[in-house]
Amino acid sequence: MISNFKLYFLLCLSFGPISLLAQNKDPKEVEIRANIDNQSKNSNFAKNPTGFQKEIDLSQTNTRYMNLPDVLNREAGVRVRQYGGLGSYSTLSLRGTNPNQTKIYWNGVPINNSMGGEINLADLPFDNLEKIEIYKSGTPAGFSGSSIGGSINLVSKSKIDKPITRINLMGGSFKTAKATVTHMDKFVGGSYFIQALQETSDQNFSYLNNKGTVLFNSYDDSIDTRRNAQFRKTGFTGNISFEFGKTKVNLLNDYIHRKQGLPGPGNRQTVAVERVFSKLSTAITTETNEFLFQNLTLETKTYGNFSKDDFFDPKSEFSYGTPNAFTKTNQYGFQLTPTFYLLDYNQVIRTSFQTEQEFFTRYEKRYNHETERKEPKKRRDTLSATFQDEIRLFSNRLFLVPQVRWERYTDRFGKDESGVRNQLLDPLSDVFYVKQAFTNPSFGIKIIWIKKENLELGTLANISKDFRIPTFLELFGERGSIVGNTQLRPEQSRNGDFGFYLHTKPYTNWKIQSDVSLFQKRIYDMILFLPNSQFTLRPENVDQALIRGLETSHNVIWNKGIKFNFNYTYQDAKNHSESPALNGKYLPLRSKSQGSVLLSFFKDFGEIGLEYQYIGANFRDRTNEYLGYLPARQFWNLYIQYVPYKNLETGNELILGFEVRNLSDKRVEDLVGYPLPGRSYYFTGSYRF
Secondary structure: OOOHHHHHHHHHHHHHHHHHHOOOOOOOOOOOOOOOOOHHHOHHHHOOOOOOEEEEEOOOHHHOOOOHHHHHOOOOOEEEEEOOOOOOOEEEEEOOOOHHHEEEEEOOEEOOOOOOOOOOHHHOOOOOEEEEEEEOOOOOOOOOOOOOOEEEEEEEOOOOOOOEEEEEEEEEOOOEEEEEEEEEEEEOOEEEEEEEEEEEEOOOOEEEEOOOOOOOOOOOOEEEEOOOOOEEEEEEEEEEEEEEOOEEEEEEEEEEEEEEEOOOOOOOOOOOOEEEEEEEEEEEEEEEOOOOOOOEEEEEEEEEEEEEEEEEOOOOOOOOOOOEEEEEEEEEEEEEEEEEEEHHHOEEEEEEEEEEEEEEEEEEEOOOOOEEEEOOOEEEEEEEEEEEEEEEEOOOOEEEEEEEEEEEEEEEEEOOOOOHHHHHHOOOOOEEEEEEEEEEEEEEEEEEEEEEOOEEEEEEEEEEEEEEOOOHHHHHEEOOOEEOOOOOOOEEEEEEEEEEEEEEOOOOOEEEEEEEEEEEEEEEEEEEEEEOOOOOEEEEEEEEEEEEEEEEEEEEEEOOOEEEEEEEEEEEEEEOOOOOOOOOOEOOOOOOEEEEEEEEEEEOOEEEEEEEEEEOOEEOOOOOOHHHEEOOEEEEEEEEEEEEEEOOOOOOEEEEEEEEEOOOOOOOEEEOOEEOOOOEEEEEEEEEO
């Protein structure tokens, strides 16, 4: 853990200069036009006043060539792992946890699948998003499911203030091109948003191929070209918002279709492996004020997620026997969230009830994609209820927020008719059942020490108990490689964080937002796949972990033309496993230090910015072998945007952009065998009318 002296030094370094600026009290309200977070206007943040949370406004990213990994990897406490360049498989984790311990939502709708648990960021929408919400202190009120690592919520554009049509044309290195057409308009009582997307890239960048001999032989190393990493992506979004009396209704729909090659490790690239993925997400959300009586607000969500995943391996480059596969996942849910505003008693009581069903079907295919075998259908039923009491004291200067979340899971797994083992276990039953239920309590506190028109300084603290339910893969296994274990216990954790935040406008046209926090996660019963035989693995509850760290974030805006963002994370993530070979080792892919800096200068005619990212050294394996050591990495990006035409009355504008990524042309890997691209160039053009 960090020593007291180092902690005091970091706190002084974080808040010392800012506190001096805050002494100038200017009561004049200043409108900041640059891209800054504003938590006070976020209704979801208002439901979780004690949590450490961050809002990323994406209003300016639609004129740059960016994606989810680019945006999220810069934030404090967030780590994105990529299996290659643009469009590659990417996962996300918060505060040193595993990717399957982080919950991801789309407009409050859970989208983690129960098969493997983790989410591929490349399969999620981005260009049609309005903002991204990051919840580091757990799962917020109004969202279903428990989360050891924290939560991410992707918020689509829905409510429109004025008619806008925008056409974006982008392209760059490795035969990359993207086009989006967006139109939003209002009608009597509502508005709508539609967008069409087409994106393509070959990702045939050069990389250092060590031929699998990292230390023993460097003479056979060569510079090769990445093969079979191309992808083609099509997307369509259609959202409608309207008001019916005191009820606001949102109809949200998002469709994504991706066709991509799977290149394999750098020293043994594939030629013909391919994946075709499609996903449709749809939801109807309502919010009714003064429902039945004046102090009650009622929110509902009705949703469905439908995805299909085709895997082609005609030359058996990844697997043997029946190499191809087709999987289908259907998820349905309903959520009811009443909120009671008992302001005369200084309380806001929030409750939430949710039910969900998820169906997973997988077909094993031959090399010609004919069905060889249909695996037993898997189904998960979820019931959850949440109760939160927000207590406000001392003229809303002290917030006490106790919360309890109850969850029950029922898993059904059809009998494998071709497996003799399953026939012998229970010959009279056609379905195996696994039922689990648990309760997650949490408590948060917020103290506002100073609250003035242009200054707010406060303290946040949270403690919680959270779980992660085992996935289908862990419970029921996979034929030929993983033996299921229906006796697995859920992973559980004891989480805590404490810190300060500062929001101030010390001078005219200046705005500063800062926070610093200490966090700790003690995780028990972590699931580890252990050798069960010469060819199979079996999951067991053997791992434990202790993760401690500090994170800080500072955003400074001078409205006359300067924007500065600084994010830094220090963490110490150790394994406390029962296994002697793992106990005391660093958790894989967890850097002790990670940070990012953005400095940009902007005027009405354009913007120029320089970005820096640092990722500290880490190990890529649990045993911390030297062969798995990954040195620290630094990346520099430069972007320029020019506005040759802009009409202030109509809002019409033309924006031209140029961007260079990885300026120093670093040739590194994020995961073993999967290189990241070197220097790359992108051009953008955006016309709004």
